[in-house]
Amino acid sequence: MTAAPLEALLAGLASGEVEVVDLTHTLCPDFPVIVLPPEFGQCQPFRIEEVSRYDHRGPAWYWNNISMSEHAGTHFDAPAHWISGRHLPANTVDQLPVRDVVGPAVVLDFSTECAGDPDFVLTRAHVEAWEAAHGPIPPRAWVLFRTDWSKKVGTPDYVGLREDGAHSPGPDAGAIEYLVRERGIIGFGTETVGTDAGQGGHFSPPYPAHFILHGAGRYGLQCLANLDRLPPRGAVVIAAPLKIRQGSGSPLRVLALVPASPQVPS
Amino acid sequence: MTRPLPPPKKKDPQKRTRAPLVPPGARSRAALRMTAAAALGTFRLQVCAACGAAAYPPRDACPKCLSVDLAFRDVPDGGEVVAHTTVRTSTDLYFRERTPWRVGTVALDCGPAVVAFLHGDVVVPGRVRVAAKLDKAGNAVLIALPESETPHMRDDPLLRELTASPKHRRALVTDGRSAVGRALAAALARAGASIVFVGAAQLWKPFPEEAELRAIGNIEIVPLDVTDTTSVSELAGEIGGKVDILVNTAEHVRPGGVLSRDGITTMRDEFEANVFGLTRLAQAFGVAMRARGADGTNNAAAFVDVLPVHALANWPEFGAFSAAGAARLSLLQCLRAEMRPGGVRVMSVFTGPLDDDWRQTVPPPKVTPRQVADAVVRALEEGIEDSFVGDVARDVAQKWRQDPKVLERELGQ
Secondary structure (H helix, E strand, O other): OOOHHHHHHHHHHHHOOEEEEEOEOOOOOOOOOOOOOOOOOOOOOOEEEEEEEEEOOEEEEEEEEEEOOOOOOOEEEOHHHOHHHOOOOOOOOOOOOHHHHEEEEEEEEOHHHHHOOOOOEEOHHHHHHHHHHHOOOOOOOEEEEEOOHHHHOOOOOOOOOEOOEOOOOEEOHHHHHHHHHHOOOOEEEEOOOOOOOOOHHHOOOOOHHHHHHHHOOOEEEEOEOOHHHOOOEEEEEEOOOOOOOOOOEEEOOOEEEEEOOOOOOO | OOOOOOOOOOOOOOOOOOOOOOOOOOOOHHHHHHHHHHHOOOOEEEEEOOOOOEEOOOOOOOOOOOOOOEEEEEOOOEEEEEEEEEEOOOOOHHHHOOOOEEEEEEEEOOOOEEEEEEOOOOOOOEEEEEEEEEOOOOOEEEEEEEOOOOOOHHHOHHHHHOOOOOOOOEEEEOOOOOHHHHHHHHHHHHOOOOEEEEEEOOOOOOOOOHHHHHHHOOEEEEEOOOOOHHHHHHHHHHHHHHOOEEEEOOOOOOOOOOOOOOOOHHHHHHHHHHHHHHHHHHHHHHHHHHHOOOOOOOOOOEEEEEEEHHHOOOOHHHHHHHHHHHHHHHHHHHHHHHHHHHOOEEEEEEEOOEOOHHHOOOOOOOEOHHHHHHHHHHHHHHOOOEEEEHHHHHHHHHHHHHOHHHHHHHHOO
C-alpha cells in the first residue's frame, strides 16, 4: 500500500476539509453515572484529587490523582461487560483488535421524535426508514443514535429518574438484532448514560442493546456529545479505550473525522 | 436580667477579624477527669471512697483523710453563692478581652466551697445550681446558674462563651437528602439559627425532599457532595467564611463486614463518605472556622459530626460501617486538638441504629431523625462534646467504659 490515503487525510486536516469533532463530555465529578438498585455494587463517578499545583506538595509541577468506574463519563463498553459476551475471545478492552476502534459512522437522527418522548424506542422499522432516506448502513460501522440527550446533561432529565426508574430513549431488541445480524455493525453509540433505554430493563431480553451487542462481540459507546455536528454518513469515528488488563470498558476520548461542511458565502 | 441578644450587625469589612484567644489550657491529670465528665454534660466531683467527702479542685489525695481512692462521681449540683466579685481587668489576654467577668464562691450542698463563674442572672446571696462546662480551651470550668430558668438565660455572654448555641449563628447541614439532615435543618432553624445552609448531592437526581426543606424557611439549599473534593471546596469557597456551626450528617451505610462481603468496593464507598467526607469538610471549612473563633456574636462555634456508636466497638452485622465509624472517631479526636486554638468546639453525636431502610431488619430500639436533631441542638446549646442518642448508644457507651473487650464479645455473639 502506498502512503497516499494517509497523505490525503493529512492534507485534508491541514486544509480544513477534514474537521475533527470531539464527541466526548468533559470528565468531571458531577457527571451522572448509571443508577442501579442500591443493594448492588455501584458505579463510581469520576473523582479527582490534586496531588500538587506548583506548591509545597510539588513546587514545579501540577498533577492529580483520578479515580472512576470503567463506565463513567463518555465511555466504551467491551463485550465482556455483559454476561452474554463473557465467553467470547478477545472480549476485553486490552485484547480487542485495534482495527475495530476506527471505523465509519452513521448517525441516526431521531432527536425530533425524542424531544417529546423520553421513552422513545428505536425499532427496526425506524432503522429501515432511515436507510430508505440515507442508504444502507455499511458493514463494520459505528451506528450513532442521535437523541440530543447530551444537551440535557446537568439536568434531572438526563437520566430521567422517576419512581419507576430511568427514562431516556434507546433501541429495542429488533433494532439491535437487525444492526448486528443484517448490517454487521461494529458498535452502537448513544448520547444517554447507557446504550439501552432508561426503561430497557423491562424490555425483552432485558437491556437488549447490551445483551445482543456484547453477545455478538460488538461494542457500545455512551454519553457521547456533539452528534449534531456529524453528517448522517461519511464521518469516521476513532474510539480507542484505555488498555486496562481484563477491562470491561473504559472512559475515552471519542473523535470523529468529518468532511467539513461547505461554507456558506457571506 | 439577661437582655435578649440582638442579631449581629453586618460585619465591617474594613476591620480586621478578631483573632481567637483561648483561656489557659494546662491542667493536671486529675483535673482532666473533670473535663472528661463535663465533655459528657455531667457534673462530677471527686468523692473519697474512704470517708465520703467530696473534693474540689481535683487532686490526688482526699483533703480530709488523705486516701488516694478518689473517684469522680455524680454529685448534687445545688449550692449557695456566698460571695462574689467582678473581674474588670486581667493580665491574661483571653479574659482581658472579655471583662467584666463575674466570679463567686459557691458553698456546694455536697460539701466543698468552689470558685465559679457567675451567670448574669445569679443573685447574691442566693441559691444556684453549678454546672461544669468546657471553656474555649476545652477544659472544665464551673459556672453558677440561676436555680430556675430565667428569661433569655442562654443569651448571657458568659454562658454563650461556654456553649455553641445556634441562636443568630449560621449553620451548614451537610446532607439535606437524609431524614436526619432534614430534621436537623428544622431543629436548627427552631433554635434560632439565622440561616441554615443545607447540602444536597447529585442534583441530577430527583430531589423530592426539597419541598419539605423549603417549608422550613431560613434555608438555603446548596450543592454539596462530601465524596467529591471539588464539590466541598467549591462550597467552602462560597460560604466558608460564614459557617459558624457545621453539622455533618453525611452517612453511607450498608450491612456487612469483612468476610460477608466480596471485595472493597462497598467499603470504599463507606469510607469515601464517612471518613474522607469528614476530612474534606474539615479541611475545606475548618481552617476558616478556626480563624473565626472570636468573630463577634456569630463567631464560628462548633463542628459537629453525627456518627454511629459502633465507632467505639465493632458490630459485625454492620462491620465495615463500624470500622468507618472508628476511623471517624479517631479523626474527630485529631480535629478537636487541631481546632482548639481557635476555640471552636468539635462535637461527636453518637447514635444507635437509625430507623431507616438500611436498618429495616435491625430490631428496635432504633433512633428517629428527630431524636438525633434534638441531641445535636442540645449539644450545641449545652456545650456537650460527646452525646449519645438512643438506648443502644447509651448502652454501648456504658459497656465500653466498663470493659471494651467484654463489649466486643457481646457485639460479636
